[in-house]
Amino acid sequence: MTAPSPRGPRPSATLRGVLALALALPVTAAASLTTAGATPVPQRPAPRDQGPVGHTLPKTGTMTGSGGAVASVDPVASQVGIDVLKRGGNAADAAVATAAALGVVEPYANGIGGGGYFVYYDARTKRVSTIDGRETAPAGMTGTSFLEGGKPMDFTKAVNSGLSVGVPGTVATWQAALQDYGTRSFSQMLAPAEEIARRGFVVDDAFETATADNAKRFAQFPATASLFLPGGKPVEAGTVLRNPDLAATYAELRRRGPSALYRGGIAQDIAKVVNTPVTVPGVMVPSGTMTTADLGRYQVKRLAPIHSTYEGHDYYGMAGSSSGGIAVAETLNLLEEDAERTGVALHDVDDVQYYHRFAEATATAFADRNRWVGDVPGVPRQQLVSQGFARERACGFDPAKAQQRPIAFGNPDGAYGGCGTALGKAGQSNDGQATTHLTVADKWGNVASYTLTIEQFGGSGMVVPGRGFLLNNELTDFNFRPMTEGVPDPNLPAPGKRPRSSMSPSIVLKGGRPFMAAGAAGGATIITTTAQTIVEVIDRDKTAMGALGARRISSRNTAATAEPQLINSATGAALKALGQPMTPAETIGRGTAIRVLGRNLFDAGAEPTRGGGGSAMVVHQGKHSKHSKPSKPSKPSKPRHR
Numbered sequence: 232m233t234a235p236s237p238r239g240p241r242p243s244a245t246l247r248g249v250l251a252l253a254l255a256l257p258v259t260a261a262a263s264l265t266t267a268g269a270t271p272v273p274q275r276p277a278p279r280d281q282g283p284v285g286h287t288l289p290k291t292g293t294m295t296g297s298g299g300a301v302a303s304v305d306p307v308a309s310q311v312g313i314d315v316l317k318r319g320g321n322a323a324d325a326a327v328a329t330a331a332a333l334g335v336v337e338p339y340a341n342g343i344g345g346g347g348y349f350v351y352y353d354a355r356t357k358r359v360s361t362i363d364g365r366e367t368a369p370a371g372m373t374g375t376s377f378l379e380g381g382k383p384m385d386f387t388k389a390v391n392s393g394l395s396v397g398v399p400g401t402v403a404t405w406q407a408a409l410q411d412y413g414t415r416s417f418s419q420m421l422a423p424a425e426e427i428a429r430r431g432f433v434v435d436d437a438f439e440t441a442t443a444d445n446a447k448r449f450a451q452f453p454a455t456a457s458l459f460l461p462g463g464k465p466v467e468a469g470t471v472l473r474n475p476d477l478a479a480t481y482a483e484l485r486r487r488g489p490s491a492l493y494r495g496g497i498a499q500d501i502a503k504v505v506n507t508p509v510t511v512p513g514v515m516v517p518s519g520t521m522t523t524a525d526l527g528r529y530q531v532k533r534l535a536p537i538h539s540t541y542e543g544h545d546y547y548g549m550a551g552s553s554s555g556g557i558a559v560a561e562t563l564n565l566l567e568e569d570a571e572r573t574g575v576a577l578h579d580v581d582d583v584q585y586y587h588r589f590a591e592a593t594a595t596a597f598a599d600r601n602r603w604v605g606d607v608p609g610v611p612r613q614q615l616v617s618q619g620f621a622r623e624r625a626c627g628f629d630p631a632k633a634q635q636r637p638i639a640f641g642n643p644d645g646a647y648g649g650c651g652t653a654l655g656k657a658g659q660s661n662d663g664q665a666t667t668h669l670t671v672a673d674k675w676g677n678v679a680s681y682t683l684t685i686e687q688f689g690g691s692g693m694v695v696p697g698r699g700f701l702l703n704n705e706l707t708d709f710n711f712r713p714m715t716e717g718v719p720d721p722n723l724p725a726p727g728k729r730p731r732s733s734m735s736p737s738i739v740l741k742g743g744r745p746f747m748a749a750g751a752a753g754g755a756t757i758i759t760t761t762a763q764t765i766v767e768v769i770d771r772d773k774t775a776m777g778a779l780g781a782r783r784i785s786s787r788n789t790a791a792t793a794e795p796q797l798i799n800s801a802t803g804a805a806l807k808a809l810g811q812p813m814t815p816a817e818t819i820g821r822g823t824a825i826r827v828l829g830r831n832l833f834d835a836g837a838e839p840t841r842g843g844g845g846s847a848m849v850v851h852q853g854k855h856s857k858h859s860k861p862s863k864p865s866k867p868s869k870p871r872h873r
């Protein structure tokens with residue numbers, strides 16, 4: 232018998248089976264969402280009395296074991312991924328199935344009306360590659376689309392509108408991921424999600440709160456209100472939320488294929504509501520210009536990842552329209568340079584110096600990201616993540632005091648020496664606080680790190696009538712006008728352009744093999760959360776959940792936040808004394824991560840508490856299995872000395 236291939240055989244397109252509608256588990260026994268390896272479109276709707284899916288699944292932020300691992304914000308979605316792995320699917324298959332399920336159970340943070348970034352380590356080729364599935368501005372967008380009378384449009388007005396909606400990239404991302412790396416069909420991987428949408432899921436406290444927080448704007452759009460504000464009130468925790476329109480949309484996608492979102496009835500409905508938002512009487516919101524031609528021409532971009540090294544590890548992240556990979560890589564380079572300059576490894580410093588160094592590094596990386604990164608030609612990516620640039624930029628770091636904010640941006644011109652000359656100052660950009668990140672690893676060694684979003688919680692606030700999904704407001708990630716007068720801004724709106732993102736799905740290798748994968752939700756804090764998660768594992772010997780649960784600081788040059796547990800501690804007081812700017816933020820970021828402990832042995836981690844916590848799962852629980860070979864825990868390397 233030959234060893235199973237990481238990719239495995241493609242199932243026959245003619246395979247027929249009844250989706251695990253046979254899944255008629257009573258609510259109390261619904262411990263698994265078995266997809267039965269079956270395929271296509273159910274011939275008839277599931278009986279109503281099947282009850283909601285996954286009601287009693289445990290929600291745990293950490294699990295160690297073999298056979299594969301999935302970490303997401305939601306146990307129902309993580310279980311979908313685990314079931315795919317159990318039945319022989321690989322990490323790409325499971326990531327797509329998990330994401331499709333998240334579109335149902337976390338509809339305010341992601342879904343087929345949005346976009347995202349997919350980073351993948353392929354065990355067969357031993358290479359990391361990426362898919363940029365970012366939303367794209369329609370052809371009708373111009374540099375002044377978000378100006379009114381020459382001034383930036385009110386941000387809230389821009390969010391709740393057709394104008395903010397970019398052409399969604401999520402469905403095309405799933406198609407590309409399955410095509411490039413998967414072993415299962417698109418239809419199969421959407422089956423569990425369709426089932427959840429039809430049978431419903433039990434609303435939790437976080438969902439109720441998010442609905443209540445958005446109730447006013449949701450009430451402006453009848454299609455949104457009828458789904459999330461039944462009887463005019465936010466859906467309540469403990470009730471079952473069914474979304475038959477979304478189930479039908481998933482069914483149509485499964486029947487017609489991914490192009491169904493970009494051509495035909497669904498595309499027409501998207502373009503229609505963007506151009507003529509359907510609001511309650513008396514409410515007017517700006518309309519957009521998206522056409523079915525804009526939808527029809529949407530394509531993902533397959534891009535080489537950002538790559539840099541950090542303390543004996545290889546970091547891989549997103550390039551293209553996301554600034555995430557560059558900013559995380561620059562942060563890591565700066566930390567490495569700081570260790571070099573001071574002669575003390577990050578591993579060996581106390582908490583105060585750890586957070587101080589980290590804040591100085593992220594603030595500097597943000598100054599550079601804001602000035603140089605966007606969806607424009609000629610972004611100096613290689614230079615921004617070069618060690619030479621970091622050496623020049625770390626020159627002003629002082630263990631005894633924080634740099635004056637805002638830090639001027641650097642000049643990534645390839646000619647580095649001394650302290651270089653910092654250039655003008657760049658301000659801060661608009662970012663929301665939503666999004667979701669999922670991480671998957673399989674027994675063959677493939678790893679997927681996938682962040683997706685509809686921008687704000689609830690996106691544009693507009694559900695496509697009759698289709699059951701929210702449209703994004705991603706185009707508000709453009710700067711409405713140049714951030715700094717007289718300084719070129721790479722993130723201004725333009726036709727066909729992708730707004731700059733902070734999403735940072737990341738994969739770290741050591742000795743050429745997967746070491747860990749991580750990413751986060753949380754607007755611009757995604758970058759700092761992801762970088763901190765990686766550093767907590769590499770330099771502070773944390774487990775995946777331990778790294779995710781650490782107290783956070785997010786210093787983003789002009790904006791600087793920290794969690795109250797940090798600010799109000801002795802460490803916080805010492806950071807203040809160093810001049811480290813920190814505004815309290817109740818929680819910062821929300822991530823997931825997987826550490827690969829050995830061949831087929833995983834430490835899956837999710838957020839322990841923030842946002843109600845996340846869900847980490849493995850196929851076979853337990854520290855060791857006959858299939859796994861634990862490796863020694865990684866020791867941080869000493870800083871290099873020149």
Ligand code: GLU
Nearest residue numbers: 663664665666732733754
């Ligand atoms: N739109 C944000 C970005 O792409 C993510 C949304 C959020 O997390 O607020 O960076």
